[in-house]
Amino acid sequence: VGAAGAAALTGCATAEKTSSAASLLGLGIVLTLIATVIAGPLLVRPVIRILGGVFPAVFGSVGRMSQRNALRNPRRTGATAAALMVGLALVGGLSVASASMTKSFDRQIDRTLGADFVVQNSNFMPFSPEITGKVEETEGAGLVVRQRFTPIELALPDGRSVESTAAGYDPRLDDVAKVTYAQGGSRDALAAGRIGMDVDFAKKHKVRVGDSLPATFPGGRETKLTVGALTDQDSPEGFGVEGGLFLGFGTVEKYVPGGQDSALYVNAAPGTDADTLRERLDRTLDPYPQVQVRDQADYKELIRQQIAVMLYLVYALLGLAIVIAVLGVVNTLALSVVERTREIGLLRAIGLGRRQLRRMIRLESVVIAVFGALLGLALGMVWGVAVQQVLALQGMKELAFPWTTIVAVVIGSVVVGLAAALLPALRASRMNVLAAIAHE
Incomplete structure (x- = not known):
């Protein structure tokens, strides 16, 4: 036995x-x-x-x-x-x-989080664009990269159709996140009309860089997205959802206008130390108790x-x-x-x-x-x-x-x-x- x-x-x-x-x-x-x-x-x-x-x-x-x-x-x-x-x-x-x-x-x-702070709802739900504006106006806040999720359906070369969730990011993603690429880079994935995905997901569905994939967004909005980059995040789900799909913020805004941000990645401006910026962000977000400021240590805890x-x-x-x-x-x-x-x-x-x-x-x-x-x-x-x-x-x-x-x-x-x-x-x-x- x-x-x-x-x-x-x-x-x-x-x-x-x-x-x-x-x-x-x-x-x-x-x-x-x-x-x-x-x-x-x-x-x-x-x-x-x-x-x-x-x-x-x-x-x-x-x-x-x-x-x-x-x-x-x-x-x-x-x-x-x-x-x-x-x-x-x-x-x-x-x-x-x-x-x-x-x-x-x-x-x-x-390995992946490169921002000084992440502003996020305590229950990980999206928040009002008003909060994004307040954070961007906070004294000492330098680079602010928005993250916004959207449902998406992709028709893949192997004949399958996959419904998943894609993450949209501002162009300077590399300044706040450590993304490992198997092919291409952030510039290729976040350009208008482009999309990035996990390399294992791509291999499974016979997707290659340069392929044009029919995509359907909420409301029946249809388009074709070109595969610009493949990531290798040491995880079968890439960014945490099936396929590890991500694209540029402009593409998300074009096909899913008026959405809410899920997270803000914030770096301190030159001359501002992280502790000072955190105090200011906490004061900025004091009227919004559901939204929290976290750093690497907070996420680990x-x-x-x-x-x-x-x-x-x-x-x-x-x-x-x-x-x-x-x-x-x-x-x-x-x-x-x-x-x-x-x-x-x-x-x-x-x-x-x-x-x-x-x-x-x-x-x-x-x-x-x-x-x-x-x-x-x-x-x-x-x-x-x-x-x-x-x-x-x-x-x-x-x-x-x-x-x-x-x-x-x-x-x-x-x-x-x-x-x-x-x-x-x-x-x-x-x-x-x-x-x-x-x-x-």
């Missing part, structure tokens, strides 16, 4: 289509999870021998007994750790995926906040998994204490103190919890790498590991082990020694 799961995840990492990669990812996650649960008892002895290897040196005979007690019933130990393992595998996988997404978005923002919303759901699931795991460890330790009643009585009779007994049970609980946590994190990190490979097909090619989260989870598993051992350890330490020895 594990081999089949590993093969599915390997296929996911090497797939070239998102749909097939996602299918293999789901299959690989299910199979590797089942395999790890099945193999859990077989992993107990080698892993816990390593994890508990320092116990004898630090805690003496008590540490040695706690390690060996955890090894007594590998099947029970593996089943107990499985509850924590599943929850932490999910957390580990999504943490790696979210860290990779954050790093990829940060890199994309650094916005992405992190959106990803954090997803992680909050994961952490809620983690909380539920921890509760289940604690109950499982408590149950296992309680059964173990009952089964070892006579043994505990004999140990107490030959000099094992109450505090030493409680420590022995706590260490046993901790090593079980850490075993489950490490197994879950290892599995989750493999899943996270596989998820990142799927995201890479959508342009998110950066892989990152959230080491702070991983270390925090391991420390948290120690706390979980200590918490789960409280009641069983207390019950064991309160046993009547003679009654425990006489127990059958």
